[in-house]
Amino acid sequence: MKQLVSIPSKWLLSIGAYVALLSIASAQTFASDITSTAHQARVKDIATIEGIRDNQLVGYGIVVGLQGTGDSQQTAFPTQTLASTLLRMGVSVPAGAIRVQNLAAVFVSATLPPFSRPGTKLDITVSSAGDARSLEGGLLLMTPLYGADGKIYAQAQGPLVVGGYSIGANGNLKQVNHPNTARVPYGGIVERAVPLDFAEQRQFSLLLNDADFRSAEGVASAINHAVGRTAAHVVDSRRINLSAAGGEEVPAFLAQVESVEVPVFPRAKVIVNERTGTVVIGGTVVLQPVSILHGGLAVNVVSEFQVSQPNAFGRGDTKVVRQTSVDALDKPVNRIELKQGATVDDLVRSLQTIGASARDVISILQAMKSAGALEAEIEVL
Structure with a gap:
């Protein structure tokens, strides 16, 4: 037979108040956790209004005034473009009689901002479409810029600004940056507005x-x-x-x-660029307890060719002998241990301690993701 225990009413009130306080404390803790994982940002920095957008423009034209660094004679379309341009100006010249060393065929691109009106000036980018060595010193002739609907929205023309150079003589070449791409500041003028x-x-x-x-x-x-x-x-x-x-x-x-x-509330992301070896780990990435063993085996095979020369009065032949040597280096295993509550900074410091390269970090992060120790999305660029 069960025994009933009676609790005074004042104790029931105290217990109820205690439970209420626990509920309030839990709610405050949960709210503080939510606030700690969020950061403040303006709406204009994280969102866009539908319909208010840029529009991309593209066109094809020619650049003249180059100092022998234009397209070669084997490139056919620059001569055809120049011949048709001269024909529109009343000059009839056969395409085969045109020398194109001082001109280059280019593609012109620009971005049409929203609410642009006729007369608004745009920055344009010019890129070589042929085998020109450099666009330095060139002048872009009037080029219509088309939108996705095939209509002309702007015209581009002006002298090019190149952020590099390419100089060659007697088979020697000196190049800085990319001289085949240039810009024309305020080189485009809007001719048609996008209705909005x-x-x-x-x-x-x-x-x-x-x-x-x-x-x-x-x-x-x-x-x-x-x-x-x-x-x-x-x-x-x-x-x-x-x-x-x-x-x-x-x-x-x-x-x-x-x-x-x-x-x-940003997503937990790890950005990996395999081409450059760049790894960017967001601050919201959560790490679980994990033990990492990292080592490597390097095998080098080196081949050298030596000439075997017989004595002065010998009857042997001169031969090329190949000497191959194999060298193997087994690196010791490095160990990293991440305990409960470890942060991204702890992971980075541990990886730096063992001397891990960028490629090693990428492999380790991918392995941690597969093991469930990395609570984040890995995005490979």
Whole structure:
């Protein structure tokens, strides 16, 4: 038979208050953990407004005035381009009679910013399309720049600014940077505007640069708090719908939205560039306890060719003899131990202690990810 224990009512009140305090403390701890993993950023730095975007332009033209560093005679399209250009100017010259050492065929690219009007000047980039050695000292002739719809949006022309040079003589070549690519500051002029009118529009979409539901909810809440009404509504992990109030000026509303500081919860990422050996580890990366053993075996095979010369009165023949030597070096195993609560700084210091190279760090990080000791996404560039 079970025995019932009676608890005074004042004790029940104390126990209830204690449980309530525990709940409040747990909620505060959880909130502090959330705040510690987030950082503040402006909306304009982490998101864009749909429809307000750049547009890429491209064109094909010729650069003249080079000092013998243009395309060679084997490149056919520069001569054809020059012949057609001269024909439009009333000069008929056969393409085979044109020498192209002082000109180069190039592709011209530019970016058309939003709300650009006719007359707006653009910076353009010029890149050689043939086998020209250098564009230094060249002049870009008038080149139309086309958009994705095939329409002309800008015209480009002007002297080139090259950030390098290439000099060659008697088979010797000296080159600095990339002289086949140049820029023309304010060399493009907008001729056609992209239609974009916000006068009657009241609905907009805010697109986050990095899709994340938690960040999207934080952005919507911060915007609603800043404007004092429900103006933002989360659609998915990247899109947030915005609605301007009746009679409210759209530029002022969007300016207020872009200036709002919001909490951002970035993904834990490790960026790896295999080509350059660069590794960037984010501060939100979490490491689990792990023991790493790292060593290496280097085998070098060296071949040398020696000439076997007989004596002066010998009857032997002179021969080339190949001497091969094999050398193996087995490095001792290095050990790294990461305990509970280890940080990215601890990992980097440990890797530096054992003298790990960038390639070794990349291999170790990939192995840690496979073992479940690295709670982050590895992105290989």
